[in-house]
Amino acid sequence: MTFARRAFIVVWKDLLVERRSKETFNALFFFALLLLFVFQFAVGPDRERLAGTLPGLLWLGFILTGLLGLGRTFVVERENDCWEALRLAPGDKSAIYVGKLAGNLLLMFVVEAILVVLFGIFFNLDLAGVLPALVVVIGLGTVAFAAVGTLFAAMTSQVRARELLFPVLLLPVQAPVLLATVKATEAVLLGEPLGSVAHWLKLLGAADVIFVVVGVLTFDFVLEG
Amino acid sequence: MVRIVGGVTLVGLAAGLVMAFGVAPREVTQGNVQRIMYVHVPSVWVAYLAFAVVLVASIVYLARRVDGADRLAHASAEVGVLFTGLTIATGSIWGKPTWGTWWTWDARLTSVSILFVMYLGYLLLRGMIEDPDQGARYAAVLGIVAAFNIPLVHFSVYWWRTLHQPPSLMKPGPGTMPGVIVAALMVNFVAFSLLYVYFVAKRVNLLRREAEAAA
Amino acid sequence: MPDNWGFVLAAYGLAAVVLIAYWRRLVRRERATGAEHRPTVRRA
Numbered sequence: 001m002t003f004a005r006r007a008f009i010v011v012w013k014d015l016l017v018e019r020r021s022k023e024t025f026n027a028l029f030f031f032a033l034l035l036l037f038v039f040q041f042a043v044g045p046d047r048e049r050l051a052g053t054l055p056g057l058l059w060l061g062f063i064l065t066g067l068l069g070l071g072r073t074f075v076v077e078r079e080n081d082c083w084e085a086l087r088l089a090p091g092d093k094s095a096i097y098v099g100k101l102a103g104n105l106l107l108m109f110v111v112e113a114i115l116v117v118l119f120g121i122f123f124n125l126d127l128a129g130v131l132p133a134l135v136v137v138i139g140l141g142t143v144a145f146a147a148v149g150t151l152f153a154a155m156t157s158q159v160r161a162r163e164l165l166f167p168v169l170l171l172p173v174q175a176p177v178l179l180a181t182v183k184a185t186e187a188v189l190l191g192e193p194l195g196s197v198a199h200w201l202k203l204l205g206a207a208d209v210i211f212v213v214v215g216v217l218t219f220d221f222v223l224e225g
Numbered sequence: 226m227v228r229i230v231g232g233v234t235l236v237g238l239a240a241g242l243v244m245a246f247g248v249a250p251r252e253v254t255q256g257n258v259q260r261i262m263y264v265h266v267p268s269v270w271v272a273y274l275a276f277a278v279v280l281v282a283s284i285v286y287l288a289r290r291v292d293g294a295d296r297l298a299h300a301s302a303e304v305g306v307l308f309t310g311l312t313i314a315t316g317s318i319w320g321k322p323t324w325g326t327w328w329t330w331d332a333r334l335t336s337v338s339i340l341f342v343m344y345l346g347y348l349l350l351r352g353m354i355e356d357p358d359q360g361a362r363y364a365a366v367l368g369i370v371a372a373f374n375i376p377l378v379h380f381s382v383y384w385w386r387t388l389h390q391p392p393s394l395m396k397p398g399p400g401t402m403p404g405v406i407v408a409a410l411m412v413n414f415v416a417f418s419l420l421y422v423y424f425v426a427k428r429v430n431l432l433r434r435e436a437e438a439a440a
Numbered sequence: 441m442p443d444n445w446g447f448v449l450a451a452y453g454l455a456a457v458v459l460i461a462y463w464r465r466l467v468r469r470e471r472a473t474g475a476e477h478r479p480t481v482r483r484a
Contacts, residue, residue: 155350155366172346176377176381179381179382221366222363224362261452310458311459314458318451318454319451322444322447427466430470
């Protein structure tokens with residue numbers, strides 16, 4: 001069985017589980033909606049202040065939702081005693097990592113798309129022109145987030161205080177990625193071309209490569225025992 | 226053996242103090258407050274040294290499963306967090322009279338703070354996993370991720386603070402330094418490095434003894 | 441520029457307190473493990 005096929009089976013399984021229960025997606029969607037309310041109340045109706053904080057709020061929304069969603073990556077396996085099955089699966093364990101990563105990326109992208117639409121509606125933004133650039137920035141940032149998140153989710157899945165430890169470990173590591181994405185998003189939302197934030201994009205690209213490679217190389221060690 | 230290192234460390238630290246207060250001159254622009262640098266800068270150096278050791282030890286542990294490597298990583302992370310905290314605290318104390326504020330999101334303080342939280346998380350992870358083998362493996366993975374994150378932190382924070390910012394932000398640490406100040410700094414570098422070695426050695430011994438006692 | 445010796449003292453004092461406290465913690469725990477079994481081999 002090839003690496004790619006094994007990874008694909010993991011994604012397919014998770015999609016099937018999700019399609020049947022819809023528990024993760026529904027909850028995350030509702031959570032994203034609530035975040036919008038909270039942001040509006042926290043920042044207030046002042047249009048100008050809102051415009052300044054918008055990129056930060058958007059990524060805050062992605063991250064908070066992502067923390068909830070990613071943290072649950074391996075909960076299905078843990079709760080149903082399938083962790084052993086993962087462990088004993090023959091061949092390269094990193095195929096499981098890639099599969100889980102792909103599933104998480106899918107989840108994140110769907111949630112992010114919804115959040116962007118909701119932001120556009122609630123905060124009255126004109127996103128039509130900037131959408132392609134925005135997609136690039138969000139894509140790059142999300143890969144880094146999901147890559148580390150999937151790895152850490154596996155590591156924290158059986159710790160007693162999983163819900164606490166997962167964000168505590170993930171957020172500091174994401175700090176530079178967050179800096180880069182917010183700055184890049186800021187520029188993009190102002191209509192500036194992607195070239196003006198090339199350095200941020202390169203940093204995100206580097207982060208993506210580094211984190212995915214480290215994830216692939218170390219996942220075997222996480223899955224043991 | 227460790228005691229000898231301890232003794233030498235003590236001598237080094239004393240020499241460092243003498244250099245910092247007796248030999249080094251009163252700095253021209255900042256006044257005597259600048260002397261805090263002789264603690265602040267060596268501290269941050271030791272922190273980076275410590276985390277580099279964590280990276281190497283983590284890789285060695287995953288590759289070879291040598292318990293000593295795991296203990297070294299653990300000890301080095303702990304000492305690293307200690308010195309990182311010290312860096313932040315002394316940097317803040319230096320900042321108050323210099324910039325007028327206890328805290329500022331300048332490049333160095335921000336980077337070091339992120340480092341601090343990352344490796345604090347490392348220690349937290351170790352504390353929360355009961356199975357020692359699993360704890361060692363997971364900590365090693367985290368140690369590797371954290372280390373690779375350090376250059377990302379540096380670049381992102383530096384760009385965050387300097388691009389589109391007026392260059393009037395003062396950074397801690399003098400620019401071109403007179404030789405005496407450099408000398409004082411070097412002595413303190415060596416002293417603090419010795420202190421790092423001493424602390425890590427003792428901590429590793431302690432970890433080994435505690436593991437043997439538990440076995 | 442005023443000399444702010446208070447701050448210098450605070451910084452060095454804090455460093456001393458923290459480092460000495462850590463050292464004492466190491467020594468104390470070392471003694472605790474040493475007390476649990478009589479060492480038959482002298483460690484330098």
